[in-house]
Amino acid sequence: MGLLKNAANIEEAALAQLLGSLGIDDEALAQEVAGTQHPAAQRIAIKEVGGKSKKADRRIAQKPVRRHHANMVDRMRDTLADHFDDAMLLTVAERALNGEARKTKASENATMIRGLGKKAAHRATFLIEHAQGRTEKLNGVMRLALDTLTKDERLTTGKDGNLVAALVASGKTAATSRAMAGNTIIAMKALQIIRVAGDQAFIANPDSALLPLLAKQA
Known part of the structure; x- marks a missing residue:
């Protein structure tokens, strides 16, 4: 010894x-x-x-040092790394941009998402990260919204809207369902996944860059 x-x-x-x-x-x-x-x-x-x-x-x-992020967009920037700017281009037309115009639009969209309310911003980042294949499962509320959009070919809001009804059917209270539906619509509209189609009605945006990616992850 x-x-x-x-x-x-x-x-x-x-x-x-x-x-x-x-x-x-x-x-x-x-x-x-x-x-x-x-x-x-x-x-x-x-x-x-x-x-x-x-x-x-x-x-x-x-033990690695845990990073603190000021907001969800900054956290997403770390998660997506080199793919962040591409992920911030929300429509087919935006993804066709080149050079400085492409960078400017990506920056504008990141600023827009950062300016959403906290819960809507969370939903927006959940959608983007899932579209980029960074999460295995999408947030349950967002998955229900996409499934309802696919089934009914539209989302309707208000107390009798189909998204509220779907959330209530999943076991949530009417008040919680209305709040969740509102934040979800805000996020999906901001990301140009849906567009206005009448009073309290929204349909899939054919120019959306995220919707086909989300469909692949379903």
């Missing part, structure tokens, strides 16, 4: 000298080194951040 312990100490000392020569001696870099599979590197990193050589300490050192 003594020989093994000495060997481990020599190994650790040699690696420590190497890491020191590379300038890896601050807490942030030590935490990165803690994520390696090399036992000596993990022991050095744990000592560097002042922890004990235990698995729990290693898990704490390796």
Whole structure:
């Protein structure tokens, strides 16, 4: 056991000298080194951040920092990464734009979504992320709205609207259903998934870029 312990100490000392020569001696870099599979590197990193050589300490050192987002659009920007600007183009016509016009329209639409009420903005981001294949299942209310649109070929609002009726049939109260239907219509109209077709009536927008994507995810 003594020989093994000495060997481990020599190994650790040699690696420590190497890491020191590379300038890896601050807490942030030590935490990165803690994520390696090399036992000596993990022991050095744990000592560097002042922890004990235990698995729990290693898990704490390796735990990723959770990002805080000011709003749903900023969170979606992280989720979609390089695909964010394309996802912000809501119609076939907008997706045909090029260059600076394309970037400007994507930015305008992101600002528009950010300006929606909180619940409507949530629904809008749920729809966009699902259309981009970033979620396996769509929010239940949004799925019910799309199914109702497909079945009835329109969405109607008000206390006797088909979306309210579908939500009530799913087990929600009339008051909750009216509020949910209102926020859902706001989100779908803002994303140009639907367009006005008379008093309190909406139909699918044939120019929608999101609707075909959502249909594929159904």
